[in-house]
Amino acid sequence: MRLNTRFFDLEVQGLEAILNEEDARDLLVRPGDRLMLRGDGESVVAVAEVTRGMVSPGEVGVVGGAELPREVDVKPVSRPRSVDYIRKKMDGFKLERGEVKAIIEDVSLNRLSRIETTAFVCSSYMRDMDYDEVQWMVEAMVESGERIEFEEGPIVDKHSIGGVPGNKITLLVVPIVASAGLTIPKTSSRAITGAAGTADVMEVLAPVGFGVDDIKRIATEVGGTIAWGGATSIAPADDNIIEIEYPLSLDPRPQLLASVLSKKMAVGADKVVIDLPVGSGTKLENEDDAPTLAMDFIQLGRRMGMDVQCVTSYGASPVGRAVGPVLEAREALRVLEGGEHPRSLVEKSCEVAGVLLEMAGIAVNGRGSNSAEEALRSGAALDKLRDIIRAQGGDPEVSSEELEPGEHRWAAEAEKGGYVTSLDNRQIVGVARAAGAPRDSGAGLLLHKKVGDEVDAGESVVTIFSESEVKLEEARRLFKTKPPYRLKGMVLERFEESGRL
């Protein structure tokens, strides 16, 4: 059937072709069927949608971006073989290498509809995959995207499986290990549901949007990058999979493993440390699950020639005292400058950096953390961060003093004294987001009191920062409704308009 093309600039999973219901009936096509659109030597396969009025009879709406002429020949074709392989996984069978590869390739190239990709993600969650299948998935993800190959090694990398607010350790770990002469081409994400991703925090200091060529050049030149992974096309299948996982709050083990390992493989990492935060609100609510996940990462790494070590860390409350892009950048910079800073942040950063120093043979086992602390103390890590900031196009002379969080502020004060027994991550993130984070970089929270700290009546426990009075008010209201602090096991529910609690 000859139809006139009409283009719709909507982001969908799987290229879609919208037919008027009359044409769909003539072609015996139902929503979900595949159509081949062909014209002027171009041809694409799209998933059929059916409309009463969005396109007229004689037209085909093309959604998702395709190069096609004004008129195309449209005919039904069979669905991709990968849909059969997804069915096979749903039926509980182990997939072959070629089957995993076909699925990942089709996910990467946007050939599957949302229904089909959802079925894949759900089957991975409910049927799980063995090491073979995950390895094949990692390999297929790497092959389907951009890669970096460095001329010289070793290449090291770190990753945190996330979920903990205030986790700005990458801004310390990268300069520490790069100052020891290692190459660490780190890519990070922006916050999706959090208050600030590492890319959001680094962006306070320098641009972060680089393609793989720039990442390679900068990391070769100064030893490290702190870039935003979203500007590259590394493991593109992962983005389409995350689009499905997000609304279902799902993170199937095979996809978690493949997501992390494919990114590390793609940048050519030889030695990798993976941080597994444990505790309420993290991906590892039950600490007992950590050894199994760690072993999965290590074994899979070994299969692919990558030396992987894992560390577990306390994740039930924020890392350091600052939450939000500017506040976190300031806190990290202050540590590097040798200024006042939370001890827990330094410890975690040095432990993680120390593992890499030991893995690379730069520190003897058991002394990595000390070497890392020495890099902080000597100023070598600060100099290295300035190199990275310069190489990424930021101002290398920046100091923590100059970093100003939002001007609208509100401090919550304790109504009565006690000890802080818990600090709820989810509520802290909620308040930071209400205040404008991560979009407003100056928005966030500064925690004056952390778990175990003693609080006197009238003492300030937290300050909320915002770039707008309205958002500050919203954040304050949220803080009062669901206070993230518990003192001596009691929920502090009573607040006065003045801000006392």
Added chain:
Amino acid sequence: MRLNTRFFDLEVQGLEAILNEEDARDLLVRPGDRLMLRGDGESVVAVAEVTRGMVSPGEVGVVGGAELPREVDVKPVSRPRSVDYIRKKMDGFKLERGEVKAIIEDVSLNRLSRIETTAFVCSSYMRDMDYDEVQWMVEAMVESGERIEFEEGPIVDKHSIGGVPGNKITLLVVPIVASAGLTIPKTSSRAITGAAGTADVMEVLAPVGFGVDDIKRIATEVGGTIAWGGATSIAPADDNIIEIEYPLSLDPRPQLLASVLSKKMAVGADKVVIDLPVGSGTKLENEDDAPTLAMDFIQLGRRMGMDVQCVTSYGASPVGRAVGPVLEAREALRVLEGGEHPRSLVEKSCEVAGVLLEMAGIAVNGRGSNSAEEALRSGAALDKLRDIIRAQGGDPEVSSEELEPGEHRWAAEAEKGGYVTSLDNRQIVGVARAAGAPRDSGAGLLLHKKVGDEVDAGESVVTIFSESEVKLEEARRLFKTKPPYRLKGMVLERFEESGRL
């Protein structure tokens, strides 16, 4: 955020609100999040999509049909609780009554996105449901749609789980049992992937698109209907579920059970017979699975106060000799007229009708089939079908002689003799669809030889009918490429242009 509405008439699952990426960023909204759109006293919740160009900043695209003013207030809201229940099912837990109800209600009201409904369907497939859960699903499906309540019983009904071409027995069963004084408000489907659904076949004789009020009126008046279920709003969740199952070729046991039983419950059926075709190409490829499925239907029926019996039937090749709307209507009518007809069709129809006659106490056990044959022989069933045709607005004087299939015809002849050992359903359907069925009602196949029949060299085995020369040619080409017949276990692969095989 105040945005101007723009409406898109696209059929989607879950109302969608399309934001420009700039507005989405300001609202901290990602694809898959929920948005509340409110204005002029109207408010709806929609699933967010994000576009670069389909709508401009300041606009919100509304897809899926909603009554909203030109300007609406847009703000993020949390996702429905039913998504948590779907997660619970994915994690392998049994759902509570209220949880099942919430999911089905949200599916019915189009409140879930495709990703979410897919996760539900996949979880039902991979985790299965127990009788409690299926019963609650049936009840929720019935409650979420239209119902028929008859003043007088008993109300009987039949259903076939389908997959067999040529299965026109409803056109015989309904008039047989209605002629015995029973009420049978039968709704049927159109062909989705097949050559002719019962609604397509009945439409050759009379209109089939009736709402529940008309179905009740007609069934009360003449004892039965043969209507198209798609014109009613009985168990609307089922349509949204089928939209997910279709592209995945998935038919989870809980949904299969609930789909059938909810339709029977909704029309108030007391006594139901369910036909389970078994054999290659049906839903029960393995005959050993039939007793379990039968028991599921029976037990669930009992729980809901419905008397259910099941019959298995041979489904590996077509029922009767005709495939395609006009050809099937003609064959059924010929049986009722007492003309020449395939014995297998009469037997199957009378067995199924006989079960209902026995269940209703009209025939003694073991004699139902004979009573049904008597209704055929006496002409009572033919008179009853004429009543139904008249009540549905067709011509009651129609005779099989007047029903003319497509004028373009081609007969395949056997090149050498032998016995027919198999007849492939899928290939038969493929050829019928290529010839134009079900859209062109005159298109289809007439099988002159069936399994077990002897064929002489040069004898015609099948005739293909079409309303167009082009489609006939396509059907003929398909028939030659993949012949549906096997003689003596040999694939007949050699054809001559003359049409010989």
